[in-house]
Amino acid sequence: MSSVYPRKAEPKLVDDTVPSDIDIPDNYVAHTLKSQKPLPPFSWKLWYKEINWLSFSILTITPLIGVVGAYYTPLRAKTFWFAVFYYYVTGLGITAGYHRLWAHRSYNASKPLQYFLAIVGAGAVEGSIKWWSRGHRAHHRYTDTDLDPYNAHKGFAYSHMGWMMIKPRRKPGVADVSDLSKNDVIRWQHRHYLELILFMGFVFPTLVPWLLWGDAKGGYIYAGVLRLCFVHHSTFCVNSLAHWLGEAPFDDKHTPRDHLITALVTIGEGYHNFHHQFPMDYRNAIKWYQYDPTKWFIWTMQSIGLASHLKVFPDNEVRKGQLTMQLKKLRETQEGLAWPSDSNDLPVISWDACEYLVSFSPLAFGLMPRPTVQEQSQKRPLVLISGFIHDMTNFIEEHPGGPHLLIKMIGKDATTAFFGGVYDHSNAAHNLLAMKRVGVLNGGHPHGLQDKAIPPSQRLKIARYNELSSPYGSSTAYSDGEGMAY
Numbered sequence: 001m002s003s004v005y006p007r008k009a010e011p012k013l014v015d016d017t018v019p020s021d022i023d024i025p026d027n028y029v030a031h032t033l034k035s036q037k038p039l040p041p042f043s044w045k046l047w048y049k050e051i052n053w054l055s056f057s058i059l060t061i062t063p064l065i066g067v068v069g070a071y072y073t074p075l076r077a078k079t080f081w082f083a084v085f086y087y088y089v090t091g092l093g094i095t096a097g098y099h100r101l102w103a104h105r106s107y108n109a110s111k112p113l114q115y116f117l118a119i120v121g122a123g124a125v126e127g128s129i130k131w132w133s134r135g136h137r138a139h140h141r142y143t144d145t146d147l148d149p150y151n152a153h154k155g156f157a158y159s160h161m162g163w164m165m166i167k168p169r170r171k172p173g174v175a176d177v178s179d180l181s182k183n184d185v186i187r188w189q190h191r192h193y194l195e196l197i198l199f200m201g202f203v204f205p206t207l208v209p210w211l212l213w214g215d216a217k218g219g220y221i222y223a224g225v226l227r228l229c230f231v232h233h234s235t236f237c238v239n240s241l242a243h244w245l246g247e248a249p250f251d252d253k254h255t256p257r258d259h260l261i262t263a264l265v266t267i268g269e270g271y272h273n274f275h276h277q278f279p280m281d282y283r284n285a286i287k288w289y290q291y292d293p294t295k296w297f298i299w300t301m302q303s304i305g306l307a308s309h310l311k312v313f314p315d316n317e318v319r320k321g322q323l324t325m326q327l328k329k330l331r332e333t334q335e336g337l338a339w340p341s342d343s344n345d346l347p348v349i350s351w352d353a354c355e356y357l358v359s360f361s362p363l364a365f366g367l368m369p370r371p372t373v374q375e376q377s378q379k380r381p382l383v384l385i386s387g388f389i390h391d392m393t394n395f396i397e398e399h400p401g402g403p404h405l406l407i408k409m410i411g412k413d414a415t416t417a418f419f420g421g422v423y424d425h426s427n428a429a430h431n432l433l434a435m436k437r438v439g440v441l442n443g444g445h446p447h448g449l450q451d452k453a454i455p456p457s458q459r460l461k462i463a464r465y466n467e468l469s470s471p472y473g474s475s476t477a478y479s480d481g482e483g484m485a486y
Contacts, residue, residue: 019176029173033146038170055164058125063229069221076218079209083223086123086205088293091231091267093121094132095294099269102180103133106282106311107298113306114185121189123200124231128190130180137175139239140279143254147173152243152255160233160240201228237265242272250277250321252328260291268292277321278313286318331462340434340455349373349389349439373441377411382438384413389439395432427456434458 025031042050097117100106109117118129126132135149142148149172150159180186189196202224209219246259256276263270263284268291271284285292301307350372373389376382381392383406392410396403401423409417418425418433425433434455 017178017181019178021174021176024174029142029145029147032173036170038146039167041169042166050166052165052167059161059165059232062225062232066221066225066229069217069225073217073221075222076209076213076215078213079215079218079222082209082219083205083227086223087227087230087234088267089120090123090200090227091234092294092297093117093119094124094126094231094235095267095269096297097121098126098129098132099136100282100294100298102129102183102186103136104279105179106280107302107307108309109301110306110308111185113301114183118185118189119196119200122193122196123204123228124235125197125201125228126232126235128193129186130177130190133180134175134177135172137177138172140276141175142173143256143276145173146170150239152240156240156244159243160236163239234266237262238269238272242266242270246270246273248273249325250274250318251325263291268294268296274318278318280311281313282310283312327462334462338435339458339461340437343388343440346388346437346440347371348442349376350442351384374411376439381406381410383409383411384415384441385418385433386415387441388434388437389441390433390436391438392436395436430455431457 097114098121101109101114101117121129127135139148139150144151144153147170149168150163152159155162202220205223205227206216206220209223210216242257242259242262243255244257245262246257248257250273254276256272258271258273260270262272268284269275271286271290271292274286275281275284282298283292283295285295298307298310302310351374373382373384376389381396383390383392392399392406396406399406405417405422417423434457
């Protein structure tokens with residue numbers, strides 16, 4: 001018999017490609033780090049066994065050929081400018097193609113644009129689209145953990161290029177690239193990758209200067225070999241420099257940073273803190289004046305009909321991220337300042353002598369007179385302002401209006417005079433006055449000036465959540481120890 005309740009249909013995939021992360025446990029990171037044993041630490045005794053010789057050769061022999069070749073090859077102006085142009089072209093293959101189009105799917109590209117980016121991206125010689133994107137998605141998913149293939153916590157040199165030159169201690173975390181496996185252009189590049197890197201990396205930049213102005217050797221050395229070195233280290237800076245130099249205006253939970261210098265050397269990928277917060281945004285730089293040629297290229301491709309569906313994260317949410325960090329910095333500044341004593345921590349003092357306190361002293365039980373303002377004023381200069389008793393001992397001679405104005409108010413209520421009766425005091429005066437509180441008047445504020453009890457500096461004070469009674473705080477901010485203004 002069939003069940004009374006129909007069974008929930010199993011999710012159907014578009015084709016037979018099963019996402020690699022479809023069955024990972026909820027505690028995947030902790031489980032993997034605990035259950036999968038890493039390789040032993042790097043050993044200099046067996047260094048030759050620790051090296052990834054293919055990557056090591058490409059990253060060391062290529063610059064060596066370039067430097068030696070440049071010593072024997074004069075640099076012609078046309079070759080120089082072509083090398084710079086080709087650096088940007090192949091670099092955009094990585095930043096606009098490998099990175100923003102395929103790794104993050106931040107926009108849609110037409111087939112002609114996809115083939116162009118796949119071809120020129122191969123000229124950067126950084127692996128196939130599928131291999132590169134798989135590693136980069138793992139980097140975003142497991143940022144700053146041991147499952148991050150270029151974990152910045154392992155040092156600048158490691159995240160820059162060490163992770164490629166030395167065999168990794170453990171496999172990168174799982175990251176699905178099943179969507180890329182379905183792409184005809186990516187499959188085509190993967191099949192012909194070796195031919196593409198040889199032609200676009202070395203043959204093409206040699207042919208152009210040779211055929212157009214007869215400088216085959218200069219084209220090979222400057223537009224081919226040395227240009228490739230610059231593209232390599234430009235891209236590597238996204239993994240190293242962008243996690244080391246700059247500020248974190250959106251979130252400081254992880255290492256990514258924003259800095260103009262990084263943007264200049266990475267063709268616009270230097271606003272990395274923003275990128276890690278909003279990875280599917282086609283922009284790295286959100287201001288029109290910030291340097292991001294990759295963004296400008298993608299926008300241009302949209303303008304001529306070769307790109308579409310450019311993804312932009314809602315501005316309201318971007319600004320929330322900025323505000324969160326601004327409040328956090330303000331909180332840090334606030335913690336370094338001295339603040340008035342909490343009213344609950346101050347003794348209660350009566351105005352006259354007709355009030356009593358219940359005494360629970362072990363020596364006496366019963367009623368005892370409450371201390372009064374007048375009695376205490378005989379011993380030290382106390383002034384009542386807005387329900388608080390203030391000790392003016394160290395301020396009488398410093399009072400800008402002269403000591404006589406304070407002396408005549410000792411033991412009296414100076415609320416009216418302070419709040420505009422004699423002088424409408426500044427914010428600084430309010431803040432300083434609050435630091436001189438030594439007691440609270442029994443019965444509250446005689447003039448009903450409740451709003452005057454809080455000095456200006458505290459009216460926008462960022463409160464901790466345990467200081468608030470409202471149940472409407474952000475759970476995210478609470479877990480991160482953030483505060484809010486009140």
